[in-house]
Amino acid sequence: MSELGRRVAEKVDRLRSLIEGDHEFLVTFPAGVALDETAVLDGYREQFRFLIGQGEIPETAGDELDGLVLPPALVELYSITAAPNVEYIELFGDFDKGEIMDADGQVHRFAEHWLEIGLCGNDKFLVDLVSGQVMYSDQYFWRYGEPDSSRIVASDALVFFDECVTGPRYREFLETDEIEDPNGWYQFLRANGLA
Numbered sequence: 001m002s003e004l005g006r007r008v009a010e011k012v013d014r015l016r017s018l019i020e021g022d023h024e025f026l027v028t029f030p031a032g033v034a035l036d037e038t039a040v041l042d043g044y045r046e047q048f049r050f051l052i053g054q055g056e057i058p059e060t061a062g063d064e065l066d067g068l069v070l071p072p073a074l075v076e077l078y079s080i081t082a083a084p085n086v087e088y089i090e091l092f093g094d095f096d097k098g099e100i101m102d103a104d105g106q107v108h109r110f111a112e113h114w115l116e117i118g119l120c121g122n123d124k125f126l127v128d129l130v131s132g133q134v135m136y137s138d139q140y141f142w143r144y145g146e147p148d149s150s151r152i153v154a155s156d157a158l159v160f161f162d163e164c165v166t167g168p169r170y171r172e173f174l175e176t177d178e179i180e181d182p183n184g185w186y187q188f189l190r191a192n193g194l195a
Contacts, residue, residue: 004162041069043095049096090152095116097114098124102142134153170189171186
């Protein structure tokens with residue numbers, strides 16, 4: 001296990017003990033298990049090839065499919081906690097091909113290898129299967145005429161979990177009233193020295 005992985009595992013153990021018996025939070029950190037990398041990647045490849053067959057992705061984009069692997073930090077995080085949920089963020093419910101929207105509400109950047117790893121309301125968290133980076137993918141900005149807030153939020157899944165799900169950057173994904181909610185997850189993190 002990496003050094004950051006050890007710190008994240010210790011943090012998850014601490015959070016489990018802090019929330020034990022506290023029913024105000026809909027927060028869970030289930031035990032980790034070995035991620036079935038073959039099943040995840042086979043599903044991703046099947047979805048990708050389907051889109052190639054539909055003509056939505058150029059055939060050449062599939063050239064690197066067989067060489068893709070899951071980023072090590074993602075596999076390590078899953079071994080620490082397999083389906084973590086905190087207020088407003090749910091991870092590892094699905095491992096579908098990630099979608100990035102354009103200003104017209106159409107999926108674009110199809111040829112890139114993004115895997116969906118979580119939800120934040122209607123928006124998604126994606127991991128790049130090439131670099132391991134985690135993106136916040138704003139799914140509905142175009143509908144409301146707002147600026148696109150999609151962006152890379154972490155260099156890998158462990159950093160994302162440590163900083164954005166259980167750390168100080170969690171607030172980036174909240175509205176002001178949610179940040180200030182005295183009974184919310186962010187204030188809980190602050191009260192326990194984690195944010």
